[in-house]
Amino acid sequence: MDNKNKDHSFFFKMIPYLDKYGILILLLLMILTMHILQPDVFLSWRNVTNIFKQISWQSMLALGVFMVIVTAGIDLSVGSIMMLSLMVLAIVAKAGMPWYVVVLVPLLVGLLCGMFNGLGITLLRMPHPFIMTLGTLYIFRGAGNLISGGVPISGFTEEVRYLGHGRIDLTWLGLDESQYLPVSLALIAVVYFIFWVFMNHTRIGKWIYAIGGNPNAARASGINVNMILVIVYSLCGFLSGIGALILAGRADSGYPNAGLQSELDAIAACIIGGASFFGGRGTVLGVFAGVMIMGILRNGLNLMDVSAFWQQVLIGTIIVLAVYIDVLRKDFGTRK
Amino acid sequence: MLSSKKTVLEAKNISKYFGTITALENVNLTVSPGECLGVVGDNGAGKSTLMKVLSGLYKPSAGSLFFNGTKEILESPRDSQNLGLEMVYQDLALAGNLPIGENIFLGREPTKNLGFLKLLDFKKIKELAEAHLDKLQIHVKSADQKVEELSGGQRQAIAIARATAFNSKIVIMDEPTAALAIKEVSKVLDLINNLKKMGVSVIIISHRMDDIFAVCDRVMALFQGTNFAESQLSKTTRDEVIGWIMGKK
Secondary structure, eight states, X not given: OHHHHHHTHHHHHHHHHHHHHHHHHHHHHHHHHHHHHSTTTTTSHXXXXXXXXXXXXXXXXXXXXXXXXXXXXXXXXXXXXXXXHHHHHHHHHHTTOOHHHHHHHHHHHHHHHHHHHHHXXXXXXXXXXXXXXHHHHHHHHHHHHHHHTTSOXXXXXXXXXXXXXXXXXXXXXXXXXXXXXXXXXXXXXXXXXXXXXXXXXXXHHHHHHHHHHOHHHHHHTTOOHHHHHHHHHHHHHHHHHHHHHHHHHHHSEEOTTTTTTHHHHHHHHHHHTTOOTTSSOOOHHHHHHHHHHHHHHHHHHHHTTOOHHHHHHHHHHHHHHHHHHHHHHHHHHHXX | XXXXXXXXXXXXXXXXXXXXXEEEEEEEEEEOXXXXXXXXXXXXXXXXXXXHHXXXXXXXXEEEEEETTEEEOOSSHHHHHHTTEEXXXXXXXXXXXXXXXXXXXXXXXXXXXXXXXXXXXXXXXXXXXXXXHHHTTOOOSOTTSBGGGSOHHHHXXXXXXXXXXXXXXXXXXXXXXXXXXXXXXXXXXXXXXXXXXTTOEEEEEOSOHHHHHHHOSEEEEEETTEEEEEEEGGGOOHHHHHHHHHTOO
């Protein structure tokens, strides 16, 4: 036994590092490739901030879905939660409510939608979260269309649009006025840092990983698994609410097709970022890398005028490849 | 004779039904401080179900539990843990994706305060885990090693280490030696004898008569979900106990 372990010791030592940082290497390779292909444009200030603006709300959905996937669950309803939150925001804004109410409302709606998912999965004892969230994918979008009449509602105040549309001026650093930081980029950094701390340095975060690793172990340790699941789905909904707030700023409109199929993008980003569908595996940093890879791919292919159809083919290919790498890694892990 | 002794745990008339299936019917069980009770029975006799009732993982359909003579209703395993009862599960109940130390402290992780934030104290988890493993003479490379990288025997050792990490008064072990290499079996049995000396009560479910006769003081047999037979170990024989498992007196 010991000898066999020694034969593979190099691999065993490498696995945790590849697990943690392999995805960053892929991300750097992509950036390098894009830079070589588009040396003048790709790494320009304008394009880089553009990428971050483009991934801003997707990154929130992906982070929420990531936590759900760590518990070995799935949330198909994040796009619909975002759309419903956005529609409620638009209606409240049109009703002339003060901006701080308009800003808080989508967060609350998202949280409640997520809680609805969590309670449904645990209280109704759904055989799999797929079913509950597939149901709410339709329910929430339908509700969003019901309350808005299925038509776009446009025009928000600057305060409401700040998170999605605002600029952090950098002229005091001696930079040009066009060289600003999008507020959404700062928001991504703050939210991802908070959730990195939450997932890696708090008890509940550890329990989320434990539930994904072995729910029986978590239960036997006295962890209230159902309560943690409700928290996870609620937070996922809350992050979708933040996504709605960002999208409101970017689009200046609540529209019926908002977030259509974005749950699939969110899942794709998690999978590319190394989260395992079997649960218990994946990192916040990996999800960020997954979101970035998808964002850069779309941006880069747009710059090179590649058709959107090819983008779909490429993203699909990357998902399959990323999971194949996960399968290979699992093989290493079990061959002792 | 037993009833005159103080009991640390007593289960009275426990029944458990899963739908139309009767897993346990009017089962009684008592354990005294520092005593090792062996529970035997064929597959499906209800041993594991009874242990899950004792630990609070299952709620009994009928009957009551007494800890140190006080009636307690267990809502979850955390309640039984708070009363000093720990369980080593047959399916080990370890999260393979987490390191050894975090498994030992799962659900009760030491934290440090950072302002108003309570963050996990990874240094303390590692130190306490390694100290505890040393005390039990369980050898692993590091408490940071993930459990999925360990052998079956090592995992069993970690599961027992977890059960004994919090000064428990009663430890329930479900087939503690079933997955172990022969040289590791005696280590576990030594560990059980040590626990008894420390006044910890141990309940062992085992098919292995060698284990039962090496460490137990008393043995009880379940048959088709009911109490079938019970005896001090000194007053019975292997063949008799094996007969009980088959339902013969």
